[in-house]
Amino acid sequence: MFWRVSIGIAAAQLSHRRRQTIVSTLGVALGVGFFVATSALMSGSEKDMVQRLVDNAPHITVKDEFRTAAPQPVFAAYPAGAVSLSNTKPREYLRGVKNHGAKVEEVSRQTGVIAASALTGTAIVRYAAKDVSAAIAGIDPEKERFLTTIEEDMRQGSLMRLRTASQGIVIGEGMAARLGLGMDDLATVVSPEGIVRRMKIVGLFRTGNLILDEGQVYMLLKDAQVLLDKPFVANRIRIKIADPDMAEEMAADLESRWGYRTESWQEVNRDFLGLFVVRNVITYSIVGAIMAVAAFGIFNIISTVVIEKRRDIAILMSMGFRGSDIQWVFLVQGVFVGMIGMVMGWMLGLVLLQMLGTVEMTVPGLMDKQKLPLEKGLFQFGVGGLFALVSAVAAAWIPARKASQVRPVDIIRGAT
Amino acid sequence: MSEAIVELRSVTRVLQEVVPVTLVRDIDLTIHRGEFVSVTGPSGSGKSSLLYLLGLLDLPTSGHVLIDGEDTAGFSPDHLADIRLAKLGFVFQFHFLLPEFTVLHNVTLPMLRLGRLGEKEIRERGMSLLADFEIADQAKKRPEQLSGGQRQRVAVARALANDPPLILADEPTGNLDMRNSEIVQGIFARLAAEQGRTVIAVTHDKDFADSAPRNIHLVDGRIESDVKR
Numbered sequence A: 001m002f003w004r005v006s007i008g009i010a011a012a013q014l015s016h017r018r019r020q021t022i023v024s025t026l027g028v029a030l031g032v033g034f035f036v037a038t039s040a041l042m043s044g045s046e047k048d049m050v051q052r053l054v055d056n057a058p059h060i061t062v063k064d065e066f067r068t069a070a071p072q073p074v075f076a077a078y079p080a081g082a083v084s085l086s087n088t089k090p091r092e093y094l095r096g097v098k099n100h101g102a103k104v105e106e107v108s109r110q111t112g113v114i115a116a117s118a119l120t121g122t123a124i125v126r127y128a129a130k131d132v133s134a135a136i137a138g139i140d141p142e143k144e145r146f147l148t149t150i151e152e153d154m155r156q157g158s159l160m161r162l163r164t165a166s167q168g169i170v171i172g173e174g175m176a177a178r179l180g181l182g183m184d185d186l187a188t189v190v191s192p193e194g195i196v197r198r199m200k201i202v203g204l205f206r207t208g209n210l211i212l213d214e215g216q217v218y219m220l221l222k223d224a225q226v227l228l229d230k231p232f233v234a235n236r237i238r239i240k241i242a243d244p245d246m247a248e249e250m251a252a253d254l255e256s257r258w259g260y261r262t263e264s265w266q267e268v269n270r271d272f273l274g275l276f277v278v279r280n281v282i283t284y285s286i287v288g289a290i291m292a293v294a295a296f297g298i299f300n301i302i303s304t305v306v307i308e309k310r311r312d313i314a315i316l317m318s319m320g321f322r323g324s325d326i327q328w329v330f331l332v333q334g335v336f337v338g339m340i341g342m343v344m345g346w347m348l349g350l351v352l353l354q355m356l357g358t359v360e361m362t363v364p365g366l367m368d369k370q371k372l373p374l375e376k377g378l379f380q381f382g383v384g385g386l387f388a389l390v391s392a393v394a395a396a397w398i399p400a401r402k403a404s405q406v407r408p409v410d411i412i413r414g415a416t
Numbered sequence B: 001m002s003e004a005i006v007e008l009r010s011v012t013r014v015l016q017e018v019v020p021v022t023l024v025r026d027i028d029l030t031i032h033r034g035e036f037v038s039v040t041g042p043s044g045s046g047k048s049s050l051l052y053l054l055g056l057l058d059l060p061t062s063g064h065v066l067i068d069g070e071d072t073a074g075f076s077p078d079h080l081a082d083i084r085l086a087k088l089g090f091v092f093q094f095h096f097l098l099p100e101f102t103v104l105h106n107v108t109l110p111m112l113r114l115g116r117l118g119e120k121e122i123r124e125r126g127m128s129l130l131a132d133f134e135i136a137d138q139a140k141k142r143p144e145q146l147s148g149g150q151r152q153r154v155a156v157a158r159a160l161a162n163d164p165p166l167i168l169a170d171e172p173t174g175n176l177d178m179r180n181s182e183i184v185q186g187i188f189a190r191l192a193a194e195q196g197r198t199v200i201a202v203t204h205d206k207d208f209a210d211s212a213p214r215n216i217h218l219v220d221g222r223i224e225s226d227v228k229r
Helices: A002-016 A018-056 A073-077 A100-108 A141-147 A173-179 A210-215 A221-227 A244-258 A270-308 A310-319 A323-358 A378-404 A408-415 B047-054 B077-087 B103-114 B119-132 B148-159 B178-193 B206-211
Strands: A060-063 A114-127 A130-139 A154-157 A168-172 A186-190 A196-205 A216-220 A236-240 A262-264 A360-362 A369-371 B004-015 B021-032 B036-040 B062-067 B088-091 B166-170 B198-202 B214-219 B222-228
Touching: A002 A018, A002 A323, A002 B103, A018 A270, A018 A323, A018 A378, A060 A244, A100 A114, A100 A236, A114 A141, A114 A173, A114 A221, A130 A141, A130 A173, A130 A186, A130 A210, A130 A221, A141 A236, A168 A173, A168 A186, A168 A210, A173 A196, A173 A210, A196 A221, A210 A216, A216 A221, A244 A262, A270 A310, A270 A323, A270 A378, A310 A323, A310 A408, A310 B077, A310 B103, A323 A378, A323 B077, A408 B047, B004 B047, B004 B198, B021 B047, B021 B198, B021 B222, B036 B047, B036 B178, B036 B206, B047 B166, B047 B198, B077 B088, B077 B103, B088 B148, B103 B119, B103 B148, B119 B148, B148 B178, B166 B178, B178 B198, B178 B206
Parallel strands: A130 A216, A168 A196, B036 B198, B036 B214, B088 B166, B166 B198
Antiparallel strands: A060 A236, A060 A262, A114 A130, A114 A186, A114 A236, A154 A196, A168 A216, A186 A196, A360 A369, B004 B021, B004 B062, B214 B222
């Protein structure tokens, strides 16, 4: 029952200073609202970006290279010896992943894993008097649609037409525009090995990524092997797994077993992922600063009330209220301000999200206009609310404690 | 004489200021159940200080305060608060009602804190206390809407809320006009005579002081005279 008394007293005292209460409540509400909006935007864009990183490219790529050069045999023979070698060249080896077919089969046996061999290289695509240097990817069209999102980005034709057309290629719209090529036109592809082929354009894609759109050429693995003069060779194994978060672990496992440099999407995009941490730190510090200001507002109003209500505190104590009862009265006021601010902040956050949801903008690196990626989760609301309550209670704590330490006799003696 | 309700044993209270001020000096005093005692003395003689010590609002620098035979020396502030809540009722010169609450709510606060009665009973007891002092019709009003005399009666009703055996009053009529002052005086006399409560009232008012069967006169923090009539 006493709870209702302290809440009653708290409510009465706050409603007595309505304007100050509203101002400090608004402070909390602004903090919560902006936190909800910014963190929805931040984590929305983070998720969006990660999704793109995860989907656009294979989760794991096995490359036909080694992370470190093989040690010279002499070091192995005399591990403790004072041996010095200079100007040594690593052993030459035949490029390509050995036994790629068997390796692909082996990893594909695991559930949820899709793997395919690929041969990459460079070539020049020539049409009339123009030529463009291109990255060649010899792929398996059936599996490519699971490995990357290229199939979704097809504007004309399809990857599957590589199977039906002989000597087909799929290029980006950007490259087609530069060369003045269209669907079903024949372009000349020249490899560094000096092999020249007339190849037919059976598909055009547009990913929004300039590097791909103007510089990537897809063809069948078999055609790439011929063009690059590497029969039966593949220099990449590209793998997609069910849970992208396991990629790092699996990559390390494959690398230790096969010896080839094996990159997970996390390793390739380490810089991006590091950036997200920085962004989160920025978000939380800005919101923390807003909340600190709001907390000062709460501290201010409750300190004022405590000073103003010293007489009432004294009389309550002389009646037999304990110091802790008094402390509760003022803590409850802080919680009130925090809770009302939290709810108002949530509403503000919803409004801000609604507004941000209508904004369209061009994301750097992409050509298409996009809606802002927003993550509208309960998480933001929860954390924002927690921020509000914690800062409100912390701000109310100091004046409330002071109120509980009032010695009633000092005040009554002064008043009479 | 019946048993002692409050007892001071060589109580001294010194305010530790730059120059220490002795408020009361070496006081021995016993007050029994049902007594009506007035405390008088010139300004600064320590009569209010004595009352605060009796009411456990202030702690003695040395000596012992016994309430109901229980020595309160060394009690925690919370324990002292609990004793005040259940056994003591204060009335001050200024009514000290909470301005945000209605008259009735003010009176029921100590009962709500004590939590011994249900909510309905608390409200009923509050109303009956107000009725005792003929202010039941003011129950829904706020203190600022009442006259000075009415407010002081509310304060007395609040002091009686938890049915305490001991009422301590500090210049309860100091702020009232003649007529209201007489009404309040009458109330205190009745509390002692009819309800068997112990009333200790500090006052400047000679009439009030003389209406009490026992008068303690303080000078410079010492009891100069303790007269029973």
